[in-house]
Amino acid sequence: MPNAIVLRGLTKRIGQKTVVDNLTFDIPSGEVFGLLGPNGAGKTTTIRMMVGLIRMTAGTVEIAGHDIVRDYGQAIRQVGAIVENPEMYKYLSGYENLRQFARMTPGIAPRRIDEVVEFVGLSERIHDKVRQYSLGMRQRLGLAQALLHRPSVLILDEPTNGLDPAGIRELRDHLRRLAREEGVAVVVSSHLLSEMELMCDRVAVIQQGRLVNVGRIDQMVAAGTDGLVRLFVETACGHEAKMALVGRVDGMAELAVVDGGIEMKLPRDVIPRVHQLLVQSDIPVFEVRIVTQTLEDRFLEMTGGGDKV
Incomplete structure (x- = not known):
């Protein structure tokens, strides 16, 4: 599969501190890829640079062949993302929120809104006000919003927050189906290692902003450090x-x-x-x-x- 995301020497320095240090790896289409690391390792900073929310100090990020800095518009059109917590208009219903987001991107028909609502399992509550939603329901709505424009890259920062075990399993199945059937490159960060083991094809382990290891889950757990x-x-x-x-x-x-x-x-x-x-x-x-x-x-x-x- 072609590479959907290419990181080369990605670096972020704040003052004298290097938060992300020279990350280099590729993520092909059709793969669920995990970012693992201790608190403060630089996972969220990496994601924020990947989607252009903060400026990188050095290096490059390419999404579907488009540089996130030089060709931001074309690159970001390929991306659906939830960074940290999904933000919604709480006084609107879930459906009205999705309709607002759909207006921002030409070509999204009402039928597509219904498709993503069913996909994330919100059909019964989609017309309720978002202020009545639990955190898990807001996570589902955020995923629906991220999928509206049929992105080729889906980036999710801690997507299992607030989900019960059944919801986590459903999310895992959804993401693997997106990767397998639609060729979407899915990037996930999470603190639930057991879930990452079940969800991801490959993971990158980051510590103190540096890449410790990157590889397939099955190979990584089979072999020791030696x-x-x-x-x-x-x-x-x-x-x-x-x-x-x-x-x-x-x-x-x-x-x-x-x-x-x-x-x-x-x-x-x-x-x-x-x-x-x-x-x-x-x-x-x-x-x-x-x-x-x-x-x-x-x-x-x-x-x-x-x-x-």
């Missing part, structure tokens, strides 16, 4: 299995007999060698699996474990 994976082999002959492997597997860092079998730390590409040696030694093997960490485990590893998102 690039090795932890492998569990279920067998009733743990000690015999250990003897069959000692000194015969390149790159193995750990090997121990544990309850139900053996566990080791090794490069992913030598796992077939482990299986081969055990079969050759007539060791009965019931299961071979990589012991994956959670995204929270990996996040704490990469950021030192002292800060919360």
Whole structure:
């Protein structure tokens, strides 16, 4: 898929303090991409620069091939966004708010308003005054507003605020469907690591404004910071299995007999060698699996474990 968003050397300095430091990564169309980092890491500042709300000190942001500084009008037309909290006219109904936003962009028909209202699950309350909405309902209305003009890029800062577990699951399903079926590039920041693990294809981990890591969720949780994976082999002959492997597997860092079998730390590409040696030694093997960490485990590893998102 082509890149919907391209960041190159994105930097923000305020006085002597560098808030965002030389961020460089790409986000293709059709991907749900997460921004993770401790409080104060620079996530919201990064998002605000991506949509042109604050000026960058250095670097570039391109959205659908348009530079956000030099060609702001064309770039921002591709974007739907909720930055921090969605702001609405509280004395108007949800529908009247969407109609006001629709007037700002030519070509949005009343039918499109009905489509996005149904998409975010607000059909039963859309004609109520916004002042009667819960925070979760305002989040849904904000998402509807962001989708009105069919953007190719959707940027959401803490979109799960105020949503109950069912609402969070619905939002997750909505975003993945947008990415998969309509090719929208979705960028999400959140402090709910478990939800990011379920929602995102890839994440960028930011600490003190710097990019610590960027990669696919499955690869990130499978490998430790040293690039090795932890492998569990279920067998009733743990000690015999250990003897069959000692000194015969390149790159193995750990090997121990544990309850139900053996566990080791090794490069992913030598796992077939482990299986081969055990079969050759007539060791009965019931299961071979990589012991994956959670995204929270990996996040704490990469950021030192002292800060919360």
